[in-house]
Amino acid sequence: MKEKTIDYILRSTWMGVQKMYNEEASKKDSTMATGFALISIDPEEGTPSTALGPKMGMEATSLSRTLKNMEAKGLIERKPNPEDGRGVLIHLTPFGKEMREFSKNVVLRFDEAVKENISEEELKTFTKVANTILELINSKKIYTKKIA
Template identity: 75%
Template sequence: MREKTIDYALRATWMAVAKMYNEEASKKGSTMATGFALLSIDPESGTPSTSLGPKMGMEATSLSRTLKTMEEKGLIFRKKNPQDGRGVLIYLTPFGVEMRNFSKEVVFTFDATVRKHVSQEKLDIFLEVFQIINDLISSKKIYSKQESIKP
């Protein structure tokens, strides 16, 4: 299957990236999900909790669990949203900002290393292909009758 499907290449690569990020995060007692959440929270003005899930592509229950753990570890705190009394804003604590900077450095190091080994032309093509795949998925063209082709 490895040589035959795009799906395999996507899954195997993402699993390797996730494992790598989790290994780096574990050095600071964290996880990739926590790092991703830290990077998704506006460090100055906070972020509405309702916008974090869609921003991160996480289900509400997984996000709630992640935020609860982050709060317990002293990375974030919650405040009522002054614009919407029903909503909550998530803010970073000083420790959260420190860990956000660590997460950002991990991502930038990965990015710089890949850029050092892959030409800009190949990266542009790679990103274009990923955009096409995302567009096909979001427009629901993968399994529509007119697009579906069996091998």
């Protein structure tokens, strides 16, 4: 193809971001998935394990593996949910809170670098385009016509 498709641009950009985050996370013997989970867990109240998957856009099996690894590394602990006897709250350990701060700073530095190199107007346009694409996907408006 002469021109790159929108799909190609999105995919290659995200793969680059993912690689960059994993390289930064590896400096602390971690992964992007672990960093994302750390940022998604409420550092004070904990987060129900059932809420993490949807919040992170992760499948249950991947999330389960990530949480198991995080628990083994001493980043999290599981406690019974006092409001739901069947549920479990994921809490950050002191080490988990420290690593959460590291992960948060990695994300914020990425945001800063982008904002230093892209105008506010361009970022507004990017956000509008990305939200429109997401809306098209979520409303299932892309593949509505049958292909013969």
